Amino acid sequence: MKSFKNRTAVITGAASGFGLETCRIAAREGMNIVMADVQADALERAAAEIRGLAAEVLPFRLDVSQAHEVEALAEATVKRFGTPHFIFNNAGVGAGGLIWEHSAHDWAWVLGVNVMGVAHGVRVFTPLMLAAEKADPQYEGHIVNTASMAGLLNTPNMGAYNVSKHAVVSLSETLYQDLALVSERVGASVLCPYFVPTGIHQSDRNRPAETLAPGAKPTRSQRIAQAMTGKAVGSGKVSAGDVAAKVFDALRERRFYIYSHPTALAAVQTRMEDVLLSRNPTDPFAGKPEIGAELRAALRAGGQD
Ligand SMILES: NC(=O)c1ccc[n+]([C@@H]2O[C@H](COP(=O)([O-])OP(=O)(O)OC[C@H]3O[C@@H](n4cnc5c(N)ncnc54)[C@H](O)[C@@H]3O)[C@@H](O)[C@H]2O)c1
Numbered sequence: 001m002k003s004f005k006n007r008t009a010v011i012t013g014a015a016s017g018f019g020l021e022t023c024r025i026a027a028r029e030g031m032n033i034v035m036a037d038v039q040a041d042a043l044e045r046a047a048a049e050i051r052g053l054a055a056e057v058l059p060f061r062l063d064v065s066q067a068h069e070v071e072a073l074a075e076a077t078v079k080r081f082g083t084p085h086f087i088f089n090n091a092g093v094g095a096g097g098l099i100w101e102h103s104a105h106d107w108a109w110v111l112g113v114n115v116m117g118v119a120h121g122v123r124v125f126t127p128l129m130l131a132a133e134k135a136d137p138q139y140e141g142h143i144v145n146t147a148s149m150a151g152l153l154n155t156p157n158m159g160a161y162n163v164s165k166h167a168v169v170s171l172s173e174t175l176y177q178d179l180a181l182v183s184e185r186v187g188a189s190v191l192c193p194y195f196v197p198t199g200i201h202q203s204d205r206n207r208p209a210e211t212l213a214p215g216a217k218p219t220r221s222q223r224i225a226q227a228m229t230g231k232a233v234g235s236g237k238v239s240a241g242d243v244a245a246k247v248f249d250a251l252r253e254r255r256f257y258i259y260s261h262p263t264a265l266a267a268v269q270t271r272m273e274d275v276l277l278s279r280n281p282t283d284p285f286a287g288k289p290e291i292g293a294e295l296r297a298a299l300r301a302g303g304q305d
Contacts, residue, residue, distance in 0.1 A: 004029035008084040013091030015042035017198030021244035027055035032081045036060045064117030074124045083132040089121035090146040093203035096225025097159045109211040114164035141186040145172045149194045152268045194261035201230040
């Protein structure tokens with residue numbers, strides 16, 4: 001996209017982290033902003049802040065995993081601002097632990113938000129954008145989906161999160177290729193951040209009660225995953241604001257892959273070589289054996305679960 005002024009952004013997960021930082025930049029660029037999030041109080045605070053930057057803001061509370069709620073988001077957006085130009089399918093939740101220890105409810109929650117949330121955003125907004133491209137020679141559109149480095153790697157004890165983010169990478173690459181078949185001015189990107197300080201390790205704050213099995217308690221591996229992710233996210237050196245700036249750079253350059261930590265791609269290369277050489281998956285902790293040792297020891301320790 002070459003210009004942002006007076007154009008419209010729809011941002012999910014807008015009340016915190018990457019979503020909120022992206023709203024801040026969108027406001028400075030003079031965009032109208034639809035801020036969508038499931039957490040009503042945080043959304044209200046965030047919307048007040050962004051309005052304070054002189055942007056036109058439509059706050060919209062929704063659960064992106066619900067098809068009809070994303071459809072309602074699109075209706076409200078078009079009614080208020082017309083067809084949007086930048087869609088950021090970014091809302092997501094984290095959940096780790098040994099892959100066999102997720103309950104059916106855990107799987108439904110993580111895949112519902114992280115995968116179906118993005119699928120609904122793409123399903124609902126892309127046809128509107130393609131119609132606008134046909135009708136208006138000045139129209140430009142771009143969809144950015146938030147995956148993760150977890151969509152390119154399979155670090156152990158990350159559970160359904162890895163699965164969901166691989167799906168988002170696949171969905172986004174497919175979207176890119178499909179758009180190239182039918183469109184010149186609607187593009188797509190995938191955001192693959194590594195550990196960045198945000199609220200992602202506290203995703204349970206927004207978990208709907210109906211997605212929890214009655215009486216369910218986190219298992220040992222899930223508690224360990226929570227603690228390790230919290231530590232890794234909390235000590236991240238790249239900020240959410242830096243990542244949001246990279247999203248806007250990618251929009252300007254029509255660049256597909258957006259990385260927060262390009263150096264982490266060495267591990268992706270190793271994984272790709274494993275695949276191509278038909279080699280068994282490399283130990284992800286080979287470079288930092290103390291972390292692997294700590295994780296193994298914690299998982300194997302006796303005591304109460
Ligand atoms: N922070 C990291 O280290 C990191 C790394 C890789 C990928 N990501 C991804 O970045 C995206 C944004 O997360 P973040 O790190 O800014 O975390 P965050 O928790 O700060 O922000 C996520 C936002 O999504 C909202 N949300 C959660 N469930 C929702 C739902 N069902 N419907 C609508 N909104 C919902 C939350 O209320 C929150 O405001 C996520 O997709 C996450 O998986 C984060």
